[in-house]
Amino acid sequence: MPGNSPRPNRRTSNKKGPQIGSGGQRRRGLKGKGPTPPAEMRKGHPKQRAAEAKSRKQGAGRQAAARRGGKAPSEMVVGRNPVLEALRGGVPAGALYVQQFLETDDRVTDAVKLAMERGDVHLMEAPRAELDRLTGGLNHQGLVLQVPPYEYAHPDDLTDAAADAGQDPLIVALDGVTDPRNLGAVVRSAAAFGGHGVVVPERRAAGMTAGAWKTSAGAAARIPVARATNLTRALQAYQKAGLTVVGLAADGEVELGEVAALSGPVVVVVGSEGKGLSRLVGETCDIRARIPMAPDGAESLNAGVAAGIVLYEAARRRR
Structure with missing residues (x-):
């Protein structure tokens, strides 16, 4: 008779619908899952596969650079x-990597x-282990935000840009x-x-990292930053091109x-706040100038403030 059958899972009632003790599982099953994620984050979507392939390729580039003793081609925020x-x-x-x-x-x-x-940032979903790696x-x-490597200019590019604009560098x-x-x-x-x-x-200097980009408030997209293998030789090349080298020193x-x-x-030329100009760079300068300050004021200014003062004075005279 019903209810006494030894066969498991046998239906013992003709009543339809959820049984007592279901816990409302069917109601939860009808709950929405939120907005549809972008294509790059949908498993199996062609764009998601393409984004993963690009990520693997970039990862291989980072590993190859590390084996060569070079720097990774991108920065991670x-x-x-x-x-x-x-x-x-x-x-x-x-x-932009988002953890699954x-x-x-x-x-x-x-x-x-x-x-x-922004439209130019790939959205990718990755497991925690991948982000840890x-x-x-x-x-x-x-x-995790992947920042591409900055493309540095050559020191000569800066004087060329001034010449193209018909201005003194x-x-x-x-x-x-x-x-x-x-x-x-x-x-x-x-x-x-x-x-x-x-x-x-x-070497031994700040580069155009994400922090530098952020502080520049977008100016890094308009003003080139050049990297010199040897700063002293770069300054000497500028002197030969007719530029005066003015070093700031207390x-x-x-x-x-x-x-x-x-x-x-x-x-x-602006030196570090602590050590100032290095010996060779200081000897290369045509003029060593100081920024006048109150006798009981700060002993030195940081590089950003000092450069801003000198650039303002130069702009004022050029007007």
Whole structure:
């Protein structure tokens, strides 16, 4: 009789619909899953496969560069706040990696939205293990932004750009400045006061990282940054081309207001806040100038502030 059958799973009631104790599973099954994700994040979609193939190719490039002892061809910005701020700041990006099954918040939602609005950022979903590998185990919080390598100019390109514009070159060279935010601030000041570019050494100096891009507030897209293998030789080449090299130093022989060379073709050299100009660079300078400050004021200015003062003075004289 019904209810006493030894056969498992046998129906013991003719009543249709959910049985008592179902826990409302069918109601949960009807719940919406949210908006459709972009094609790059839908498993099996051609765009998603193409994005994964590109990621594998870039990963192989990074590994090959590491084997050669070179630098990785791209930079990774990790963490929800850094990624969101980088996207808001207009930092160039190739791909935004979002961890699979990530519990989202406003930062994740805004980052994905900004990446989609830009149109040139690939959205890719990846498992946590893959993001751990890409970031070297850093706390990425499920968001990783890939920033492509910056294309540096040659020091000669800066004087060529000034010649094409029919202007006397106004160039800033940084000696031993290691903070990318200072580099970004100098690039921003150069754009504001009519500079033709910034020169940085290849070694022991800040490069155009995501932090520098962000601080430049977009000016890095307009002002070229050149990289010199040897800064001293680059300055000597500028001298042969007719430029005056003015170095900023706390113990400079003349005050900034007395430097007439700022109205003509000039290279302004700014050293690090702690050590100032290196010995060889200081000896190469035609003029060593100091920025006058109050006797009881700060002992030195950071590179970004010092460069901004000199660039303003040069722009004022050129007007």
